[in-house]
Amino acid sequence: MSKDWALREQGSHDWRMLPVALTMWAASLGSHSAFAWWSEREADALPSDGIGWERLLPGGMACLVLILVVLLAHHLRMRWPGVLAVCIAAACVGSMTTIAADTIAWHDPAMTQARQSSVQSAITATVTAPVVASDQRGYDCQVDVRFSVIVIEGTDRGSVAKARVYADDPYCARMHRGAAYRLAGTLQQARYGRMPLWLLVDGSQPLAQVRDPPLHYALISRMQQEFFMVTEQLPDQGRVLVPGLTMGVLGQDYVGTDSQSMPIHATYANILEDRFRKSGIMHLMAVSGGHFVLLAGLVRRLGRWLLMDRRLTAVMIASMYVLLAAAMFPGDSVTRALIMGMMGAASHAMGRRSQALSALCWTVVGVLVVSPGMSTSYGFALSSAAVLGIVLFAGRLSRVLGHVLPHSLAEMMAMTIAAQLFTLPIQVLMEPELPLLSVPANLLVAPFVGLSTITGLMSLALAWCMPWLAGVFAWVSSWGTLVMERVAMWLGSNEIATLPWKDGVVGAALILLAELGIGALLVLVTRQVKRVRQPEAGLPGMRFGSVWRVRLTLWIEESRRLLSGDSS
Incomplete structure (x- = not known):
């Protein structure tokens, strides 16, 4: 007699929202692609977010989602009418919100002006991110802004377009996050990246501040500046990696410090970044959920030690999440981690265990409804895919690897493998190569990541008030990053560190097929092993087999007795 499907529901394995989140993501991608195709026919120009994803990607994602929905529904015995509805x-x-957002962006006065030609434009804009080093030649820095006013033919027109401003040295130190400026430059459509517009400002253009940054942005900027001044006392590897591990921006990319110290050697910094990428540990240089997990763990331990009410502990956790997100460099992975963290804090306040998979799915759905452009973000996709892999497979892989490896080593390896199951196809879309040594690289640096991150955050928090103590914590953090640098330089320089792969959607599909094939093979082998190890028919209980730890202990004990001559 079959049981009712509702009775089989288990919060820790609640997959019901996963098909919904995947469907909305695919619909948003497909709508972006359809709108871009329509806009090309209408105006022979891309409107938009500069998605840079190939035309086949949304269709391929839609097919993949359909397959996943069918498999999930069959595996979970879901009711088809409800799932499909x-x-x-x-x-x-997802389609309506995406088309609405693209339509608004398409008809924005700034977008209309940029589609006609690259013209000199005067705009008023608010800075939405810290100033960093420029990623194109001819300019010293870049900063993301949101337009509020653009002057067209002598008339002020309202605008909400987002743009990336490229400027020279005189402007770099004068622009601050949260402040509004009136500036002029060449407005044009972006050639790459997610920002739809570029504003190229040369040294002859005026720059006037029309609104000071809010107090909290001013305090955060001051704290970040003091932190970078503290890290400038470190060796080059520490100056590069400690800010990257702590705040999500490498030391050579930060612009805005008033220190007159020697600049970081550009060649060394570029080589180090390339070696991190090839060794498969570049994710350490971006703020992710690991920062939030470490901070929440410390707050929970403090709450248990002080016997605090769980609701007060949850409020402290949520407050720490907000402060951490505000102090970090803005990024899509930070947004995902903050939202999921707030859901976890709410669950803790209610006395319930947080459900990571359900929280991830609801986060994806909510973010794509509010900001449809996030569906084209590689950072958001990588962060969500890594969490999905860890939630679904880390525990199972850890139990399997625990039969042949120590528990701690099995957990670290399972975490790395599970995260890469879903991120590899996205990485191939970004760069057509596979990091073959990422698993050993992550295992080697894993013991030092937590300590370096915590000490780096403590240095950031104390830099504005106690620079000497912040310097001590930064020095401790640099010892951990030194291990990461050595591992990256060693493994990243190996000829087998990366494997060239087919690029684009075809390459991503090949990765998925390879992973599915390997997974199917492992399942078949596991079932065969279980069949062989089953007890004889009619005998009660399960077959007992010693693990390698027991055999090794017995061997050491017998060897000791043999050498000592003890026959007892």
């Missing part, structure tokens, strides 16, 4: 509703919502 909710997925269709999610697809409609």
